Amino acid sequence: MLAIQAGHAKVFKTQQQALQEAFPNSDSIDRKTLFLTEKQVNQIQRLAKAKLESKIVTFYVGKKADSIMGYAFFESNIVRTKPETFMVVLDKKARIKIVEVLAFYEPLDYLPTSNWFALFAGKILSDKLWPKRDIHNITGATLSVQAITLGVRKMLAIYQVAIAKGKLN
Numbered sequence: 150m151l152a153i154q155a156g157h158a159k160v161f162k163t164q165q166q167a168l169q170e171a172f173p174n175s176d177s178i179d180r181k182t183l184f185l186t187e188k189q190v191n192q193i194q195r196l197a198k199a200k201l202e203s204k205i206v207t208f209y210v211g212k213k214a215d216s217i218m219g220y221a222f223f224e225s226n227i228v229r230t231k232p233e234t235f236m237v238v239l240d241k242k243a244r245i246k247i248v249e250v251l252a253f254y255e256p257l258d259y260l261p262t263s264n265w266f267a268l269f270a271g272k273i274l275s276d277k278l279w280p281k282r283d284i285h286n287i288t289g290a291t292l293s294v295q296a297i298t299l300g301v302r303k304m305l306a307i308y309q310v311a312i313a314k315g316k317l318n
Contacts, residue, residue, distance in 0.1 A: 158231075158254040164223060167251055171221050171238045172211030178221075179210045183311050196274060197306035199299040206307055217241045220312065222304040223251075228292050231255050235297060237269075237304045243313060245269045248301055259293050274305035 162170075168178050183206040185193070190201055211218035219241060225234040231254035238247040248269040253260050268284050278284065284298055 158252075159257065160252045162249075162251045164236075164251065167236050167249065168209055168211075168221055171236070171247060172218050175211040175213050175218055177212045179212065180207060181210055182207050183307070185307075185311060189310050192310045193303065193306040196309060197299070197302040199303050201303060206311070208307075208312075219246060220308060222307070224300040224304070225252075226296050226300060228253075228255050228259065228296050233293070233296065235300065237301050239305070239308055243273060243305065243308050245272045245301065245305070248297065250297075255293070261293055261297070265294075269301060274302060274309060278302060278305075 172178055185201075185204040185206060187204075190204055194201055207223075209221040211221065220239045222237045222239075223234060224237070225232055227233075232252070233250060233254065234252040235248060235250045237245065240246050248266045250260060250266075265284075272278055276282075278301070279298060284294070
């Protein structure tokens with residue numbers, strides 16, 4: 150675990166470390182780039198109930214032999230005034246396997262615990278995937294909870310609209 154002290158800044162893992170842990174026995178981890186159409190962007194935003202920042206989406210596909218193990222997405226955003234970066238790993242049926250923070254520059258008091266991140270495991274994109282529904286809110290980390298949950302919803306919607314329908318899987 151790497152830690153960089155710059156006030157409260159912490160880098161927990163590099164992207165490469167996170168990918169290796171997400172797909173530990175893979176033969177390959179392939180980087181893919183999607184160029185979303187306006188129609189796809191609108192569908193994703195409607196499903197996620199969140200705004201996409203870009204029409205270009207990069208994600209990773211873990212493979213063992215000819216079989217897909219899962220998909221990994223990364224997102225960086227501003228929580229209060231400083232950035233966070235997290236990874237979401239989906240299995241090949243679009244269920245969440247892992248949600249994990251790789252870097253967090255706000256005070257660590259605003260970072261949800263690993264038990265909170267475990268609430269995402271096995272979830273799919275649904276109306277229940279919101280704080281105060283299937284995802285518990287955390288006093289003192291409300292903005293982190295909202296930012297991560299919206300990011301997860303976007304990644305699930307991207308998978309549903311642009312990857313699953315594109316026959317990439």
